Amino acid sequence: MTAVFSWVGRFLFDLFEEVGELAFLVRSSARWAVRSPIEWRQTLVQMQRIGVESLPVSAMTSFFTGMVLALQSGATSKHFFNEPLFVGTVVSFAVVMELSPVMTSLVVSGRAGAAIAAELGTMKVTEQIDALYTLGTDPVRYLVIPRVLAFVLVLPFLVVISDFTGVLGGFVVASVKLRVAANVYWHDIIDNMRVRHFVHGYIKAYVFALVIAFICCYKGITTRDGAEGVGKSTTTAVVLSMVSVLVLDYFVTAVLVALGIT
Amino acid sequence: MIEAKGIFKSFGSRPVLCGVDIAVQDGETLCIIGGSGCGKSTFLKCVIGLVRPDQGSISVDGMDIAGLSAELDVARYRRRFGYLFQEAALFDSLTVWENVSFGLRYLTDVPQAKFRQIARDKLALVGLKDIEDFKPAELSGGMKKRVGLARAIAAEPGYILYDEPTTGLDPIMSDVINDLIIDLQKKLKVTSIVVTHDMKSAYKIASRIAMLHEGQVQAVDRPEAIKASSDPVIRQFVEGRSEGPIKMKLRDFEPGAPAPRRKAGSGA
Numbered sequence: 001m002t003a004v005f006s007w008v009g010r011f012l013f014d015l016f017e018e019v020g021e022l023a024f025l026v027r028s029s030a031r032w033a034v035r036s037p038i039e040w041r042q043t044l045v046q047m048q049r050i051g052v053e054s055l056p057v058s059a060m061t062s063f064f065t066g067m068v069l070a071l072q073s074g075a076t077s078k079h080f081f082n083e084p085l086f087v088g089t090v091v092s093f094a095v096v097m098e099l100s101p102v103m104t105s106l107v108v109s110g111r112a113g114a115a116i117a118a119e120l121g122t123m124k125v126t127e128q129i130d131a132l133y134t135l136g137t138d139p140v141r142y143l144v145i146p147r148v149l150a151f152v153l154v155l156p157f158l159v160v161i162s163d164f165t166g167v168l169g170g171f172v173v174a175s176v177k178l179r180v181a182a183n184v185y186w187h188d189i190i191d192n193m194r195v196r197h198f199v200h201g202y203i204k205a206y207v208f209a210l211v212i213a214f215i216c217c218y219k220g221i222t223t224r225d226g227a228e229g230v231g232k233s234t235t236t237a238v239v240l241s242m243v244s245v246l247v248l249d250y251f252v253t254a255v256l257v258a259l260g261i262t
Numbered sequence: 263m264i265e266a267k268g269i270f271k272s273f274g275s276r277p278v279l280c281g282v283d284i285a286v287q288d289g290e291t292l293c294i295i296g297g298s299g300c301g302k303s304t305f306l307k308c309v310i311g312l313v314r315p316d317q318g319s320i321s322v323d324g325m326d327i328a329g330l331s332a333e334l335d336v337a338r339y340r341r342r343f344g345y346l347f348q349e350a351a352l353f354d355s356l357t358v359w360e361n362v363s364f365g366l367r368y369l370t371d372v373p374q375a376k377f378r379q380i381a382r383d384k385l386a387l388v389g390l391k392d393i394e395d396f397k398p399a400e401l402s403g404g405m406k407k408r409v410g411l412a413r414a415i416a417a418e419p420g421y422i423l424y425d426e427p428t429t430g431l432d433p434i435m436s437d438v439i440n441d442l443i444i445d446l447q448k449k450l451k452v453t454s455i456v457v458t459h460d461m462k463s464a465y466k467i468a469s470r471i472a473m474l475h476e477g478q479v480q481a482v483d484r485p486e487a488i489k490a491s492s493d494p495v496i497r498q499f500v501e502g503r504s505e506g507p508i509k510m511k512l513r514d515f516e517p518g519a520p521a522p523r524r525k526a527g528s529g530a
Contacts, residue, residue, distance in 0.1 A: 130347070
């Protein structure tokens, strides 16, 4: 029994400690971002790594998600109404407001987030982060801010592309498999989608970008214990950022619904 | 002049430095020797401000690092130092010349257009040429150390701190690095602290040698005096014998002995 209490106590202590340290990292980043010039070269390199290199996989994921959605909604609609109704509406609402920001964030945190945690973790255990201090700069300024900025600039852009490919995937299945006329599918979308629905998805993308970037940078620069530590912090960074995206998705949606952005 | 008084540092429950007093005179090369884990590298990191001592003060030219809170003051303090890391700690993503000139951007007002030329000059000073566009992964261990040294001297610091500069190198490359340290000391008139457990290197480059043992300074003296010392701790270390007063440490790892305490935090 004592062991259980001890374990729970230690777990809670570690959790609060990590959350506190993460909060300090966010505060330090905000201070550096205001005080010193942005490392644009680093930011562009990161944008290329996070954005361009993640684009094919996020677009493909969204394309197939759109296809599945069209198939599911078409089949259900056929079952109840004998014909596939509102396939375009279902696909576009689900993709734009929910699936595209969430799926893209999961894909990017698995790909770019892991790479960031591993890179910063390796820099930490090989003393490259200490070297930054001795050479007159701060790792938050040189490493964290460019990555956070790159995530915030790139993730919403990836979501735009995913919106498009998701709806396109839905269109392919709707027209080839479900025999829905092209003008019906597109009119379903145009007649029902409004700008606020896109805004809903992009606000989520910004929130998720910040969360993934800070978690992965934090886990990277606090890595300890050599190669084993790098592996551990990379895995933790990915798991933590994915879980955070899924949990936060509910709360962000609740706030957006309350604000009428839906 | 670097003056450290009563430095204490622990990682968790494990004390590493237990009241270290060391003064480094201008223009000298002080070698700090001692067994693994005795606190040599931790002391060096305290001097440059990478590790904050639990107690004690370190002042450089009268500037006390403990009193520096503003980032600008800390940056001004660190500007005085060049630091050669044990594994060179070159930035993997940058080329050699970008590594060497990295500090110029943050530590000096040198225009960016001159960075490449300065990097080339500093690389020549450590005996390297035509490697400016290589990535660190393409270099041998000795070359990495020399590039690290070029990076440490690029902003022309008054003090150079070397963390085990010859560790992991073959004897010939070790001697090349020793000659470079002596050469740089003569040419640049810098004050250096060299952390090492390579006695051959210490005898060759040091103006004075300080021995750390169990977190304290066992002795500070000229190399000849250390070589001739009758202190059993120093004798055992300089002769590299397993038998002697430092044996207690080794017994921790012998069969039947109590398990060694787990190391907390980064080590020395």
